[in-house]
Every structure is written in C-alpha cells, then in structure tokens.
Amino acid sequence: MQPMAAGALCWVDGTRGATLSPFDRGVAFGDGLFETMRFAGTRIPLLDLHLARLARGGARLGIPIDETTLRAEIDAALQDVVAMLPQGVLKLILTRGAGGRGYRAAPDMVPTRVLLASPLPENPPSWTSEGVVVRFCEMRLGANPLLAGIKHLNRLEQVMARREWDDPDIAEGLLADARGRVVEGIATNIFVVSGGRLMTPPIESCGVAGVMREYLVSRGAPALGIPLAEAACERAVLGGAQELFLCNSVIGVWPVRRLAARDLPVGPVTRRIQAHVAALFAA
Amino acid sequence: MQPMAAGALCWVDGTRGATLSPFDRGVAFGDGLFETMRFAGTRIPLLDLHLARLARGGARLGIPIDETTLRAEIDAALQDVVAMLPQGVLKLILTRGAGGRGYRAAPDMVPTRVLLASPLPENPPSWTSEGVVVRFCEMRLGANPLLAGIKHLNRLEQVMARREWDDPDIAEGLLADARGRVVEGIATNIFVVSGGRLMTPPIESCGVAGVMREYLVSRGAPALGIPLAEAACERAVLGGAQELFLCNSVIGVWPVRRLAARDLPVGPVTRRIQAHVAALFAA
Numbered sequence: 232m233q234p235m236a237a238g239a240l241c242w243v244d245g246t247r248g249a250t251l252s253p254f255d256r257g258v259a260f261g262d263g264l265f266e267t268m269r270f271a272g273t274r275i276p277l278l279d280l281h282l283a284r285l286a287r288g289g290a291r292l293g294i295p296i297d298e299t300t301l302r303a304e305i306d307a308a309l310q311d312v313v314a315m316l317p318q319g320v321l322k323l324i325l326t327r328g329a330g331g332r333g334y335r336a337a338p339d340m341v342p343t344r345v346l347l348a349s350p351l352p353e354n355p356p357s358w359t360s361e362g363v364v365v366r367f368c369e370m371r372l373g374a375n376p377l378l379a380g381i382k383h384l385n386r387l388e389q390v391m392a393r394r395e396w397d398d399p400d401i402a403e404g405l406l407a408d409a410r411g412r413v414v415e416g417i418a419t420n421i422f423v424v425s426g427g428r429l430m431t432p433p434i435e436s437c438g439v440a441g442v443m444r445e446y447l448v449s450r451g452a453p454a455l456g457i458p459l460a461e462a463a464c465e466r467a468v469l470g471g472a473q474e475l476f477l478c479n480s481v482i483g484v485w486p487v488r489r490l491a492a493r494d495l496p497v498g499p500v501t502r503r504i505q506a507h508v509a510a511l512f513a514a
Numbered sequence: 515m516q517p518m519a520a521g522a523l524c525w526v527d528g529t530r531g532a533t534l535s536p537f538d539r540g541v542a543f544g545d546g547l548f549e550t551m552r553f554a555g556t557r558i559p560l561l562d563l564h565l566a567r568l569a570r571g572g573a574r575l576g577i578p579i580d581e582t583t584l585r586a587e588i589d590a591a592l593q594d595v596v597a598m599l600p601q602g603v604l605k606l607i608l609t610r611g612a613g614g615r616g617y618r619a620a621p622d623m624v625p626t627r628v629l630l631a632s633p634l635p636e637n638p639p640s641w642t643s644e645g646v647v648v649r650f651c652e653m654r655l656g657a658n659p660l661l662a663g664i665k666h667l668n669r670l671e672q673v674m675a676r677r678e679w680d681d682p683d684i685a686e687g688l689l690a691d692a693r694g695r696v697v698e699g700i701a702t703n704i705f706v707v708s709g710g711r712l713m714t715p716p717i718e719s720c721g722v723a724g725v726m727r728e729y730l731v732s733r734g735a736p737a738l739g740i741p742l743a744e745a746a747c748e749r750a751v752l753g754g755a756q757e758l759f760l761c762n763s764v765i766g767v768w769p770v771r772r773l774a775a776r777d778l779p780v781g782p783v784t785r786r787i788q789a790h791v792a793a794l795f796a797a
Contacts, residue, residue: 261544
C-alpha cells in the first residue's frame with residue numbers, strides 16, 4: 232500500500248482508509264468512471280448533475296450505478312470530513328469491479344466505489360479575479376463517439392497534454408480534435424463570447440461534457456437571459472472572440488486574459504457568468 | 515479491499531498480497547503500462563521483448579523504468595508460484611505512482627509495481643488445433659500517434675469492443691481504424707498470408723505493437739525464411755487472404771478458420787509459424 236496524499240482522506244466501498252485490489256479493472260484497463268465534485272460544508276451544489284452524468288456513463292459502459300448507496304456514502308464522507316475540511320473536492324471513482332483476467336468482464340461484477348476528499352486546489356486567486364494565460368496543446372484528441380462526453384477513467388490524453396508545459400504561469404491548455412477544432416481545455420470546458428452570445432464546442436466525437444458546462448447550458452445562461460449555442464470552434468473563431476472563459480465544477484469560472492500570443496479583455500458576459508457560478512458555491 | 519480472484523496471486527512493490535492506494539494514478543487516469551507474459555516454470559521466454567516494450571512505453575509516457583528491480587521481483591514471484599502454477603500468465607502493471615490530484619503529476623513520483631499471477635486462460639484446445647471464428651467489431655479505434663504501439667492502461671476501447679458479442683464460439687473481434695483499415699484483434703495482432711508472404715498492419719496511429727508480433731517480425735519469420743512486410747489491411751485484403759492467423763504472447767498462434775461469413779483454410783505457413791511459436795513455450 233502506497234503512502235496517502237497529505238491532508239487527503241479516502242473511502243473504498245464505504246470503508247474509510249480501505250485500499251484497492253490489484254485485480255481491480257479500474258487499474259487494469261481504466262474500466263470505470265469518475266466525478267470530481269466541489270463541496271461546501273456538507274453540500275455538493277451540483278450533485279444532481281454529477282450523478283446524472285455518472286448514470287449516463289454507466290449506461291454507456293454497462294456498469295450498474297447504485298445511486299442510493301452512492302448518495303449515502305457521499306453524505307457519510309462529507310459528515311466525516313467537514314470538521315477538517317469546510318470546503319474541498321470530493322472525487323468519486325466507480326470501477327466495473329475487481330477480478331478476472333482479459334478484456335471480457337463477468338456479467339455479475341460488483342462495481343468498486345472510491346471516494347477521495349482533498350482540499351481545494353491552491354491556484355493563484357488572480358486566476359479567478361484577473362484571468363488566466365492559456366496555450367494551445369500540440370496533442371490532438373482521438374475520436375471515439377462511444378466514449379465521448381462521459382467522464383471515464385481513460386485519461387492518458389489529458390495526462391500527456393498536461394506534460395507539454397512546465398511554466399506555472401500557464402493555467403490551462405486547449406485541446407483540439409484531429410481536424411484542429413478546439414474541443415475543450417485539459418480539465419475544463421471552454422466558452423466563447425461573440426456578438427453578445429455564448430458559444431461552446433459540441434462534445435460529439437471526443438471530449439468531456441463537463442458538469443459546469445452542462446449547468447451553464449441548461450440552467451445558468453437561460454437564467455441570466457444570455458443566448459447560448461453549441462458551435463464548432465476553429466482557432467479562427469477563438470481569434471475573433473470578444474471574451475473567452477474556462478469552467479469546471481471545482482474552479483468555477485476562469486476568464487482567459489491571454490490565449491497563446493493574444494491578449495483578451497475580461498468582459499461583462501464572463502463577469503456575469505462568474506458571479507452567478509460563485510453564488511452556487513457560497514457558504 | 516476487494517476479494518482476490520480465485521487461484522490468483524498478487525504482489526505490489528514486491529510484497530505478496532499487498533494492495534493499492536486509492537490515490538494511485540493507475541486507477542485515476544489509467545496512467546501507466548502493462549505487460550501480459552506467459553511463463554513456463556520459472557522462465558518467461560519473451561521477457562526481453564516485454565521489458566523492451568515496457569521501456570519504450572515508459573520513455574513515451576515519462577515514467578521511469580527500474581528494470582533491475584522489475585527483473586528481481588519477476589524472478590521472486592515466479593519462484594513463489596511455480597509449485598502452485600507450473601505454467602501460467604504473469605501480468606505486470608506499472609503505474610506512474612500514487613498521490614496528488616489533477617492531471618499534472620509531481621516530477622518525483624515513485625512508480626507502483628504490480629504483479630499478478632494466474633493460470634493460463636481456459637480456451638478450447640480446438641482454437642489452437644483447428645482454428646478460431648472471428649468477427650469484425652463495429653467500434654473503431656481512435657487515432658493518437660502519441661499513445662499508439664505502447665501497452666498503456668487506457669483500454670476502454672478494447673473493453674467496449676469485447677462487449678459487442680456474447681457468442682462463446684467467437685474467439686476474437688477485429689478492430690479497424692477510422693478509415694476502416696483492420697489494425698489488430700482486441701487482444702491479439704493479425705497476420706495475413708498472401709502469395710506465400712506474410713503481412714501485418716502497421717501500428718502507427720492506433721493499436722498495440724504486441725510482443726509476439728514483434729517476435730515474429732524481428733526473429734520468427736526471418737528464422738523460418740518467410741518474407742514479411744507491414745502493409746495496410748483493408749477488409750478487401752483480408753477477403754483475398756490465403757491464410758489468416760492471430761497471435762499474442764499468451765495464446766501463441768490461433769489460425770483463423772472463419773472470418774465473418776467466410777471460411778478459410780488453415781494453411782502451411784500458419785502451421786509452420788505456430789509450431790515455431792509452440793516450441794518457445796515448451797517446457
């Protein structure tokens with residue numbers, strides 16, 4: 232058993248401090264799903280959206296999701312950590328289970344449930360207040376419509392893309408598909424403001440349909456009366472953008488103040504979205 | 515900790531029966547590599563090729579490989595199991611290590627070494643003697659030249675492809691790239707015999723460069739004086755084949771006796787290759 236990350240707590244199948252079987256298909260094949268959720272006190276503001284995406288992923292991969300048990304274990308974990316961590320990140324990993332050999336899974340496998348609690352990432356506050364510097368990644372996302380959209384455990388593309396730079400002033404890298412269309416950030420989704428409208432790339436043959444993206448599309452932008460559409464984002468579209476921002480359910484919204492060599496203003500649409508999202512996570 | 519597979523033994527970082535940290539990047543992201551090796555007694559006939567591929571994968575992903583330690587732990591594991599299992603499969607999993615959060619890895623991570631020993635898979639002996647029935651999979655392999663060839667832990671494509679059928683008489687499925695060219699089997703590589711020559715698809719933008727494939731290309735076919743070339747395999751090429759066979763380092767060689775609706779003869783080139791490979795694993 233490896234040392235545990237400092238300040239972090241874990242549960243496996245509801246047992247605190249438990250460990251994983253080396254025969255788990257999560258480690259063998261990345262055969263599973265995850266959700267990275269921000270909590271405030273014992274509350275996860277976007278829990279319903281996280282569990283809905285997990286359910287979509289489970290249906291896609293053929294992994295049964297026991298939502299009642301997951302909700303109970305999430306509640307218990309938050310009760311357990313709240314005194315130590317009044318806010319932080321709860322990561323849920325759900326694998327197809329342990330056992331067997333070979334790609335074929337037994338039909339009666341019992342999924343493994345892992346919860347990991349950790350503090351909020353220590354990003355510079357200016358990334359939220361003044362915006363971030365973003366680069367284009369060289370690595371292209373492979374296309375697989377069967378796996379696109381869901382948050383599965385095959386994340387080597389993201390790991391490798393994140394290895395492209397070391398400069399701590401660059402907060403995020405943008406990933407394009409094989410045709411060069413920007414799809415997402417490594418750990419974020421991207422939104423473009425152009426002509427007072429919001430656009431975000433469709434997640435069809437690659438990419439993750441982030442929960443914060445989903446929230447903004449289905450609830451946030453409509454609540455603010457901002458028109459929003461999915462549209463393919465060639466680099467030229469980004470070049471003509473009035474504003475750009477990145478989002479996920481841990482960081483909320485980061486305005487983009489520089490993309491590659493181009494400076495961007497942090498504009499009013501981004502600020503309205505950002506304030507709306509910040510209110511979600513207010514204590 | 516999950517129940518262990520029946521008849522299986524495991525080691526983590528050299529300790530028998532140890533378990534995995536839930537913070538391991540192997541389970542978080544599939545951030546690692548594996549080798550599935552057949553042993554006969556305390557010998558792994560293709561060990562050098564397995565370790566060479568692992569080293570190529572480590573160089574690609576930026577995971578340091580300590581070959582001396584790996585060889586020592588493999589030797590110790592085989593000494594440990596030989597009384598229980600005179601032959602079987604030793605699977606090595608090497609992850610980037612445990613700890614941290616997010617796609618970026620700390621530069622000083624210590625890789626996790628997992629060894630899993632299990633009996634040889636219980637396939638019908640006729641699959642070797644008379645050949646196998648094979649289908650075309652509907653799922654297409656996504657392209658990513660950075661990840662192609664190496665045996666990394668992101669294997670959801672293979673898991674999902676194997677879910678396409680349940681018929682126990684179908685031994686394997688063939689995977690094509692986005693352009694429809696056949697690249698490999700789910701757990702095997704494919705060779706085509708045409709005009710007395712051997713051909714196998716190149717592994718460039720997707721697929722695994724199997725150790726048995728490597729053995730046949732670099733040593734086996736030259737030793738037998740059979741000309742061999744890498745060539746793209748449209749379905750039409752397979753349709754015109756005189757013989758087809760599948761291989762990997764666990765099963766050796768399976769002649770293909772039926773591909774989709776077409777019956778194929780099990781021919782002399784396949785039989786020569788098969789006998790040559792069987793000799794590798796003879797006690």
